[in-house]
Amino acid sequence: LSKKPLVIITRKLPDPVEARMAELFDVRLNETDRPMSHAELAEAMQTAEVLVPTVTDRIDAELIGKAGPQLRLIANFGNGVDNIDVKAAHGHGITVTNTPNVLNEDTADMTMALILAVPRRLTEGAAVLTGDDEWAGWSPTWMLGRRISGKRLGIIGLGRIGMAVARRARAFGLSINYHNRHRMAESIEQELDATWWESLDQMLAHMDIVSVNCPSTPATFHLLSARRLELLQPTAYIVNTSRGDVIDEQALIRLIEEGRIAGAGLDVFEDEPSVNPRLRELARKGKVVLSPHMSSATIEGRIEMGEKVIINIRMMADGDRPPDRVLPSMV
Ligand code: 8YV
Numbered sequence: 001l002s003k004k005p006l007v008i009i010t011r012k013l014p015d016p017v018e019a020r021m022a023e024l025f026d027v028r029l030n031e032t033d034r035p036m037s038h039a040e041l042a043e044a045m046q047t048a049e050v051l052v053p054t055v056t057d058r059i060d061a062e063l064i065g066k067a068g069p070q071l072r073l074i075a076n077f078g079n080g081v082d083n084i085d086v087k088a089a090h091g092h093g094i095t096v097t098n099t100p101n102v103l104n105e106d107t108a109d110m111t112m113a114l115i116l117a118v119p120r121r122l123t124e125g126a127a128v129l130t131g132d133d134e135w136a137g138w139s140p141t142w143m144l145g146r147r148i149s150g151k152r153l154g155i156i157g158l159g160r161i162g163m164a165v166a167r168r169a170r171a172f173g174l175s176i177n178y179h180n181r182h183r184m185a186e187s188i189e190q191e192l193d194a195t196w197w198e199s200l201d202q203m204l205a206h207m208d209i210v211s212v213n214c215p216s217t218p219a220t221f222h223l224l225s226a227r228r229l230e231l232l233q234p235t236a237y238i239v240n241t242s243r244g245d246v247i248d249e250q251a252l253i254r255l256i257e258e259g260r261i262a263g264a265g266l267d268v269f270e271d272e273p274s275v276n277p278r279l280r281e282l283a284r285k286g287k288v289v290l291s292p293h294m295s296s297a298t299i300e301g302r303i304e305m306g307e308k309v310i311i312n313i314r315m316m317a318d319g320d321r322p323p324d325r326v327l328p329s330m331v
Helices: 015-024 040-048 060-065 086-091 104-117 120-127 161-169 185-194 200-206 248-256 278-282 298-316
Strands: 006-009 027-029 050-052 073-075 095-097 152-154 173-181 194-196 209-212 237-240 263-266 289-292
Touching: 006 015, 006 040, 015 027, 015 050, 015 263, 015 298, 027 152, 050 298, 060 086, 086 095, 095 298, 104 120, 104 161, 104 209, 104 237, 104 263, 152 161, 152 200, 161 173, 161 185, 173 200, 185 194, 248 278, 278 289
Parallel strands: 006 027, 006 050, 050 073, 073 095, 152 173, 152 209, 173 194, 209 237, 237 263, 263 289
Antiparallel strands: none
16 A cells, blocks of 8 residues: 555545544545445456445445456455455455454444344334324223243354343343354353353244344354244234344344344345335334444544554555455355
8 A cells, every 4th residue: 555545435524534534644535425336346446555435335346356457455344244255355365354342332322222122012102103193091991011031042053142232131131042153162151141042043943032143254144044033922022123133123123024033123134225005004003113333433433443444555565564454264
């Protein structure tokens, strides 16, 4: 990289982040805040030394294959790198970095918000006071939800975000269970009072609430397949703040419609930004709570994500290894 590399940012970032980047680098901004088209991305990759994409840009093998030789770094503004073909980038000698850790707490907060909102019917209750009808008043049998405390939470993917969820969930009286391919160190299990389930199938059959916190990779595509979703108890809830494609969304919708899963809290969807109309209908019925991919959307978080991107670019421009490199073996 040159000392003041040409950095192309694909989306509008918070003002302080853009200002700092403009001080340090030769920055080309996207003022429109409309995602770049495939052709615009291809053009950007012909000129940029550093590309800063987001989750809405699909940087596939074809685009990477057509990138100019000056492109040395793809510094993703985001934690998940499922939008980037990391193997293809690596094959072309392009480094990929992400923004880990700074969004763990925000994502865990939103996960808890959904874990609480669905069984306690929060959006359904809120809708009573925003609709046209008057509230008929309190009744002993009205708006009864399900108790949170004392229930079993199963975390799929006890990583940095999953652990932040576990810490919060313990304070709400949930017991902590998890499924990872590899068991965590005993010290972590002890700190979180967490039980490892080697078999995801077994864990699913025994949980009251399941939270998806693993990344989207080829290995986790439809990890919650129709067959696995059918293992859940009819009283169980699912929360997903990871990526939509970890769950077979069609199967999830069908099982909730059929009353074979109690409900879901979803911040992510298989085909963003379009959301299946049947999910919207389930939301109107109070069976699911939907939020539009906003788990990490805090002012503080976005600024810290920007700082991470800046550090990675600076390190690389200084000839050092950027701290948040994503290697093909990690995805
Ligand atoms: C971001 C996310 O909003 O970081 C991630 O993986 O899903 C979100 O927190 C998005 O990725 C920004 O690119």
